[in-house]
Amino acid sequence: MDARRFRIRRSAAALTAFLCGLGLLLAACSSSSTGTREKEGSTTRAAAPKAVRAVDDLQDGYLEVIKDVLPSVVQIRGRRDLGSGVVYDDEGHIVTNAHVVGGEKTFRVTTANSEDELTADLVSSYPQQDLAVIKLDSPPKGLRAARFGDSSKVEVGQIVLAMGSPLGLSSSVTQGIVSATGRTVTEDGRDGGGTGATIANMVQTSAAINPGNSGGALVNLDSEVIGVPTLAAVDPSVGEAAPGIGFAIPASTVRTIAGQIIEHGRVVDSGRAALGIVGRTVVNDEYRAAGVAVVSVQEGGAADRAGLRRGDIITRLGDTDITTITSLAEALAGEKPGDETTVTYTRNGSRKTVDVTLGEQ
Incomplete structure (x- = not known):
């Protein structure tokens, strides 16, 4: 506000209006009788305990969720990287992000209720979905598996807690809401800390997700894990994390991938659609991304069956314009193996369209 335009009117009427606008609870701002003021004041006093009880109930709910779920969230250390994981079953399987395990095979694990380091080995990693499973060599007594929720019931506005080990601070909890669902997100490659995967149906949240939170738990107030926090959005204008915009892999995807690995x-x-090509982004005469050139075609794959070949430049998949390899991956993320679509491409300067039955990645 421009201070030069802000003037305080010192009249009693203006001061009274100002106090009313603040909604002061000490006295009702009214010119009514004393009896009316007392009635309004008693109503306010009666309402106050209800508000306090509501706050207390919410806080108790938070504490109960943390008590239920935090023992199932662990810290994972490799030789170089550090992240979080969620206990998947009582046999010692732990689900985490593929970029947390990287190329390593053995890990040190610390549970929420112990300072002792446990050892674990990699079961398998699936970088295409940025998920991995490791297994404790000797699961401790009382190890508690997390309960995974139903992704279809996740709604925008739900209160959630993110649990993990940001910056190595184990058993940390942040709070936020579900900001959006169904996001398709492409991670940075290894230099950016991710696998380069394009992941569909991500849960967007305002709960803080910092380095080390990856692989942990995004939890609702029913003590259910609804997602695995994976990455924070980066503001391209400054090259730093954008506050309040993080993404988690939905619980349904976690169960599907982890279940198969185990x-x-x-x-x-x-369940991921594929064209069966290796491609690269090409630019036009103005040095703007203009499509994906086919570098090689997988024999017997979807592109091969449709007649695509090396040197073709893909510019459209179905109704989606394709300008980069990332945009192609994001378009495919919305499809399923066996889906039928069209691919528009250019060959020797001629524009062509062909029907394609998508394969599986």
Whole structure:
């Protein structure tokens, strides 16, 4: 506000109006009789305990959730990287992010209620979805598995808690809400701390997600893990994390991938659509991204069956314009294996369109 335009009117009427606007609880701002003021004051006093009780109930709810879930959230240390994980079952399986485990095979794990370091080995990593499972060599007595919720019931506005080890501070908790659902997000590559994966149906949250939170738990007030915090948005104008914008892999995806890794030792059914190509972004005469050039075609894959070949430049998938390899990955993230779509491409300067039945990544 411009201080030069702000003037305080010292009249009694203006001062009274100002106090009324503040909603002071000490006295009602009214010219009514004393009896009316007393009635309004008693109503305010009666309402105050209800508000206090509501706050106390919410705080008690937070404390109960933390008591229920935090023992299931662990800190994971490799030789170089540090992150978080969630106990998946009482056999000692722990789910985390693929970028937390990186290329390592053995880890040191600290649980929330102990300073003792446990050892764990990698079961399998699935970088395409940025998920991995490790297993404790000797699960301690009383190890508590987390309860994973139903992703279809996650709604914008729900209060959530993010639990993990940001910056190495184990058993930390932050609070926020679900800001959006169904986000498709592409991570940075290894230099940016991620796997470069494009992940669909992410849960967006305002709960703080800092380095070290990755692989932890995003929890609702029913003590259910609704997602695995994975990354924070980066403001491209400053190259730093954008406050209050973080993303978590939904619980349904976590259960699907972790369940397959535990049962089969690897992912056997990703549910991720694929064209079956290796591609790279190409630019036009103005040095602007203009499509994805096909570098190689997987034999027998979707692109091969549709007749695409090396040198073709893909510019559209279905109704989505394709300008970069990231935009192609994001378009495919919204599809399923077996879906039928069209691919628009150029070959030797001629524009063509072909029907494609998508394969599986």
